[in-house]
Amino acid sequence: MTERSSRVVVARKLTRRAGRDRAGEFLAEGSQAVGEALAAHTAGRVRVRSLFATEEQAAKLTDAGVPVHVVTDRAAASLSETVTPQGLVAQCELPATTPAEALASRPPLVAVLLGVADPGNAGTVVRVADAAGAGAVLFAGDTVDPYNGKAVRASTGSLFHLPVARDRDALAVLAACREAGLRLVGADGYASDDLDSASVRGELAGPTAWVFGSEAHGLPEDVLAELDATLRVPIYGGAESLNLATAAAVCLYASARAQRHHG
Amino acid sequence: MTERSSRVVVARKLTRRAGRDRAGEFLAEGSQAVGEALAAHTAGRVRVRSLFATEEQAAKLTDAGVPVHVVTDRAAASLSETVTPQGLVAQCELPATTPAEALASRPPLVAVLLGVADPGNAGTVVRVADAAGAGAVLFAGDTVDPYNGKAVRASTGSLFHLPVARDRDALAVLAACREAGLRLVGADGYASDDLDSASVRGELAGPTAWVFGSEAHGLPEDVLAELDATLRVPIYGGAESLNLATAAAVCLYASARAQRHHG
Numbered sequence: 001m002t003e004r005s006s007r008v009v010v011a012r013k014l015t016r017r018a019g020r021d022r023a024g025e026f027l028a029e030g031s032q033a034v035g036e037a038l039a040a041h042t043a044g045r046v047r048v049r050s051l052f053a054t055e056e057q058a059a060k061l062t063d064a065g066v067p068v069h070v071v072t073d074r075a076a077a078s079l080s081e082t083v084t085p086q087g088l089v090a091q092c093e094l095p096a097t098t099p100a101e102a103l104a105s106r107p108p109l110v111a112v113l114l115g116v117a118d119p120g121n122a123g124t125v126v127r128v129a130d131a132a133g134a135g136a137v138l139f140a141g142d143t144v145d146p147y148n149g150k151a152v153r154a155s156t157g158s159l160f161h162l163p164v165a166r167d168r169d170a171l172a173v174l175a176a177c178r179e180a181g182l183r184l185v186g187a188d189g190y191a192s193d194d195l196d197s198a199s200v201r202g203e204l205a206g207p208t209a210w211v212f213g214s215e216a217h218g219l220p221e222d223v224l225a226e227l228d229a230t231l232r233v234p235i236y237g238g239a240e241s242l243n244l245a246t247a248a249a250v251c252l253y254a255s256a257r258a259q260r261h262h263g
Numbered sequence: 264m265t266e267r268s269s270r271v272v273v274a275r276k277l278t279r280r281a282g283r284d285r286a287g288e289f290l291a292e293g294s295q296a297v298g299e300a301l302a303a304h305t306a307g308r309v310r311v312r313s314l315f316a317t318e319e320q321a322a323k324l325t326d327a328g329v330p331v332h333v334v335t336d337r338a339a340a341s342l343s344e345t346v347t348p349q350g351l352v353a354q355c356e357l358p359a360t361t362p363a364e365a366l367a368s369r370p371p372l373v374a375v376l377l378g379v380a381d382p383g384n385a386g387t388v389v390r391v392a393d394a395a396g397a398g399a400v401l402f403a404g405d406t407v408d409p410y411n412g413k414a415v416r417a418s419t420g421s422l423f424h425l426p427v428a429r430d431r432d433a434l435a436v437l438a439a440c441r442e443a444g445l446r447l448v449g450a451d452g453y454a455s456d457d458l459d460s461a462s463v464r465g466e467l468a469g470p471t472a473w474v475f476g477s478e479a480h481g482l483p484e485d486v487l488a489e490l491d492a493t494l495r496v497p498i499y500g501g502a503e504s505l506n507l508a509t510a511a512a513v514c515l516y517a518s519a520r521a522q523r524h525h526g
Contacts, residue, residue, distance in 0.1 A: 128509050133499025161501035196520045236396025236519055238424035242512065246391050249509035250516045256499055257459045 001052075003075040011052065011091050012078055017145045024094045025049065026147035027079060028160075030086045031057075036157030037090040038064045046160055047093040052079055054087035066090075081149035094147060095164070099138050099173050102163035103180035107135020108207040109255050110182055114140045114170050114223060115214035116244065122146060123154025124245040125212065130158035132252035137162065138177070138209075141170035174211070174226050182209040184227045186219050187251050189241050191230035195254050198231050204258035210251050215244050264315075266338040274315065274354055275341055280408045287357045288312065289410035290342060291422075293349045294320075299420030300353040301327045309423055310356040315342055317350035329353075344412035357410060358427070362401050362436050365426035366443035370398020371470040372518050373445055377403045377433050377486060378477035379507065385409060386417025387508040388475065393421035395515035400425060401440070401472075404433035437474070437489050445472040447490045449482050450514050452504050454493035458517050461494050467521035473514050478507050 001008060013019030014027045028037045040046040041064070050067040058070050076087040103110065111129040116122050122144050129137050139146050146152075146164050167173050174184055185208055198204055211227060213219035224230060233242055233250050242250070264271060276282030277290045291300045303309040304327070313330040321333045339350040366373065374392040379385050385407050392400050402409050409415075409427050430436050440447055448471055461467055474490060476482035487493060496505055496513050505513070 124506065124509065127502055128505060130500040131496070131498050131502035131505050131509075156503070158500075158502050196524060199520070200524050233394070233516070234519075235394050236523075237393040237421075239390055239394035239421050240419070242391060242394050243387065243508075245506075246387065246394075246508055246512035249505065249512045253496070253513045254516075256497075257462070260499075261459060261463050 001069050001071040001075055003072065003078040005075065007069055008052070008071060008075045008078060014091065015079065015081060015149055017148065020094060020145065020147055026092055026094055026152070027149060028090045028092055028152050029080055029082065029088070029149060030153065031088055032157055033152060034088050034090045036160040037092055038066065040160035041066065046095060049091045049093060052076060052089045052091070057086070057088040082153070097163050097165040099165045099167050099176040100179070102136040102138060102165040103176055105135060106180050108259055109134045109252065110136045110138065110177060110209040111248065111252060112138045112140055112173060112177065112209055112211040113143045114211055114219060115217070116143045116212065117215055119144045119148040119151035120154045121215060121244045123151035123159070125248045126155040126164065127158040128245060128249045129252055130161050132256040134252060135162060137164050138173050139164065139166040140173035141168060170223060171226060174223070177209040182207045183229070184209050184211060186211045186213070186224060186227045186230040187233070187247055188218055188224070188230040189232050190218070191232040193229065193231055194234040195231045195251060196234055198229070199254050199258055202258070204255045208255050210248070210255065212244060212248055264332050264334040264338055266335065266341040268338065270332055271315070271334060271338045271341060277354065278342065278344060278412055280411065283357060283408065283410055289355055289357055289415070290412060291353045291355055291415050292343055292345065292351070292412060293416065294351055295420055296415060297351050297353045299423040300355055301329065303423035304329065309358060312354045312356060315339060315352045315354070320349070320351040345416070360426050360428040362428045362430050362439040363442070365399040365401060365428040366439055368398060369443050371522055372397045372515065373399045373401065373440060373472040374511065374515060375401045375403055375436060375440065375472055375474045376406045377474055377482060378480070379406045379475065380478060382407045382411040382414035383417045384478060384507045386414035386422070388511045389418040389427065390421040391508060391512045392515055393424050395519040397515060398425060400427050401436050402427065402429040403436035404431060433486060434489060437486070440472040445470045446492070447472050447474060449474040449476070449487060449490045449493040450496070450510055451481055451487070451493040452495050453481070454495040456492065456494055457497040458494045458514060459497055461492070462517050462521055465521070466492070467518045471518050473511070473518065475507060475511055
């Protein structure tokens, strides 16, 4: 199958958000992500529609009950968003999970991304949330699409581990969190109260939704007004700030620890 | 001044490690990094030899007692390692700090990078270490050069805030840390003991040098044998691991908190 084959042409549209939303599908690229997609498929969490693989990659695949399309290197590269395509891409169904559904099991730790612009950052936060044991990640407002190729890759499979839901209505996402019994805590570099003090006071031991804002502008006023608290990661040295992923790691792990060791 | 001017040609050699080591100089690019370099210059911590600025950037500069070379957009781009050059580059003296000198003030928190390959990761760890209040960052073994353009940029100025020293002899760096009264703790995804448990037991309250290994291979055996402890960041969910920068953030902040709140 070449890059001009209709299947490849159709799949290539999934490298753009409009194409993903229209088709209700997305792409996961590389052996690690595809392996995780297939595991989620087997577990019934995600449906993998088909695989595109170069001959070399197809030879390594074990039968997963999913159609495999053998493609040229060039066709595989046309579906890739990396500099060095691995020649293996899964075409997956977009999960239609709503925030309320993602929170149905009432997880005690949740991450909300609200206005995050960079797909690599968003994917890394999904990975960190998964590592810290969060039960869901919610993409709210005009946050980048979690199914963007770079976001999928940065999540290193975590996108397939826990429920991820999108809703452009940011306040509806916050309401769903509250409905699920979560305390809404915003990460805000300008907050007067800091994470370590809140942790020592035992305020992180309960069910918590951490809300992370845009890399450039933080959280907007109307969102801040809805939160139960805002906390900053304390800066003990000369740095102006942390980047989004490292700040999220410190916040989510502070909650994970508090819920297990003081909760 | 064009990209063919000898000053620009000489400065361009600093975009490569061999060129930096030969000349004893490095480049810092963009208004944020240049601003921090000039502040460090004024404070006597780093010497800025000269600035290269496009006309537009030169117009915005206030006199900092440093020669300014006005260059064409193309010349500025030739000194840049970014996709969208900002037209402002500082040529700085490489600090000749040794690990022992960097530790002379006996800081209670230090980060050691040992075999870290990606300059963006290395720079981000410098930023995180600065934020967490570390007193020095040591680049040991065949870790990427901290003065690599991408590392300088990822550090967002933190490279100019705290002593950074390099030594290819990794064991000598560990010995210098021990000499400075630091407990050597390695971050190791395979360690049997975890960070949160060690924190609860109060083991992070004392002076600590955190040792971070290669993204792909972690810490080598001969280094592990020298350490007082190894700890893993606990993975509570389905993720296989954290990336280097987020793991370093969690570790360094755990120490920062323990030293302040339980120490």
